[in-house]
Amino acid sequence: MKLPVYAATAFSAAISLALTFVPASGLGYHNGAVQIDVTESGGYYILSDPLRPGISCGINGTTPAKGPVGTTIGTGRRHDTVTACVDVLYGVQRMWDMLRDWLGRNGINGSGRGAPARIVTGTSVPGSTVDFPGSQSFPTQLDLVGHQYGHVVYQTTPGGAGAGNENGGINEGSADIFGTLTEWYANSHVDRPDYVIGEGSDLIGGGPLRHTYNPGLDGHPNCYSAQIPATEVHAASGPMRHWFYLLAEGSVPGGGKPSSPICAGGPASVTGIGLVKAGRVFMQSLLRKTSGWRYVHVRTASVMSAIELYGPADPACVTVKAAWDAVSVPAQPAEPACAPPPAR
Ligand SMILES: [Zn+2]
Known part of the structure; x- marks a missing residue:
């Protein structure tokens, strides 16, 4: 049977979502051991949220941080930038769900989207990111x-x-x-x-x-x-x-x-x-x-x-x-x- 193109596209999108969404173990500094929703790709957990469009966490940029599949992401130490990203992702995922469950809002922006977070160890440059600046610790x-x-x-x-x-x-x-x-x-x-x-x-x-x-x-x-x-x-x-x-x-x-x-x-x-x-x-x-x-x-x-x-x-x-x-x-x-x- 030959599927129409649009049906095939929809089908493969559903399959790819199922394959890439994973709850991964993270170790935050502020939140301790947590489960965070990440994207799995090429042997890595990518700190890009597959369920909440636009949400990700990068270090001094918008490229999402990552960790090897099967390992715990972050060290739980306060100066560690990937650990800070674990806390940010855990926090914004709770916020997104709070907005949905308590306040009836669809995503951070009200139309199903969020914005990328950045852990910033240098000077924060204004942009369309949500910044968490610090050096020895991060406000996460x-x-x-x-x-x-x-x-x-x-x-x-x-x-x-x-x-x-x-x-x-x-x-x-x-x-x-x-x-x-x-x-x-x-x-x-x-x-x-x-x-x-x-x-x-x-x-x-x-x-x-x-x-x-x-x-x-x-x-x-x-x-x-x-x-x-x-x-x-x-x-x-x-x-x-x-x-x-x-x-x-x-x-x-x-x-x-x-x-x-x-x-x-x-x-x-x-x-x-x-x-x-x-x-x-x-x-x-x-x-x-x-x-x-x-x-x-x-x-x-x-x-x-x-x-x-x-x-x-x-x-x-x-x-x-x-x-x-x-x-x-x-x-x-x-x-x-x-x-x-x-x-x-
Ligand atoms: Zn403020």
């Missing part, structure tokens, strides 16, 4: 991989990356939110999920790089103010990551989770709606982004998103508002009202 733990790729999500939602320090702060805060979501989704027994960022990467001489529940611990503002547009972007992200923590966990979550301060004029307390639900509201808000986004616009977008996803009577609506009140981003004229909870 789960929340930092989620942070770096979180910038790609931000850039590929409407309005792009925008400009200015306030917009940049929202971008940095959003990246920390994606990092946190990725870490909780991965739920690693080696790098246990938490609400601090970069605590294992020793970027500032040990300890967390940033706290989401209390940015004041980092010398960053907890509350929105007129100074934000003139504040360095990572510091200007303070109110954004603080809002998200309050929305997800609340001001006094208990259960070993840290308490979170409330800014002057805010509510007495905030009760969180849970991490996944908060993540969905946040992701939906990003789909309403414009290039001129400021904190007040994020507030309005998040209230609209909570109502769109859960309805005006769900606790998500009032909690989104309360969490913004708690970080000094006031109610906006364009913001829809919540409905009273249904009578029981």
Whole structure:
């Protein structure tokens, strides 16, 4: 029987996918022993993801790193660049799956694609790669991989990356939110999920790089103010990551989770709606982004998103508002009202 050409092509593509996809054993520095999805070719495991288009990891370039078939990829040592790639691939694969399972997003860019990662030991040259620069260690733990790729999500939602320090702060805060979501989704027994960022990467001489529940611990503002547009972007992200923590966990979550301060004029307390639900509201808000986004616009977008996803009577609506009140981003004229909870 003679198959039409298109059928033969489809058939061989399916066969080649089946032959080249393999879960391989890797040894990361931050994540320990992990399984990562790699491509097998010519006797090597190639650190190019066969299931998540566009995802790969290279050393100082976009050529994917590799290791001999049948061996463990990486040494688990912090200065080793292939080990760093193992951590990046493990992290971005968890993030991709988190976006799909928790937030309903198709790939990093929303249309089924990601971008290549680079471990950079020299000077990072701007390009279309997601870079992890370092020398003796690399910023490749789960929340930092989620942070770096979180910038790609931000850039590929409407309005792009925008400009200015306030917009940049929202971008940095959003990246920390994606990092946190990725870490909780991965739920690693080696790098246990938490609400601090970069605590294992020793970027500032040990300890967390940033706290989401209390940015004041980092010398960053907890509350929105007129100074934000003139504040360095990572510091200007303070109110954004603080809002998200309050929305997800609340001001006094208990259960070993840290308490979170409330800014002057805010509510007495905030009760969180849970991490996944908060993540969905946040992701939906990003789909309403414009290039001129400021904190007040994020507030309005998040209230609209909570109502769109859960309805005006769900606790998500009032909690989104309360969490913004708690970080000094006031109610906006364009913001829809919540409905009273249904009578029981
Ligand atoms: Zn960043």
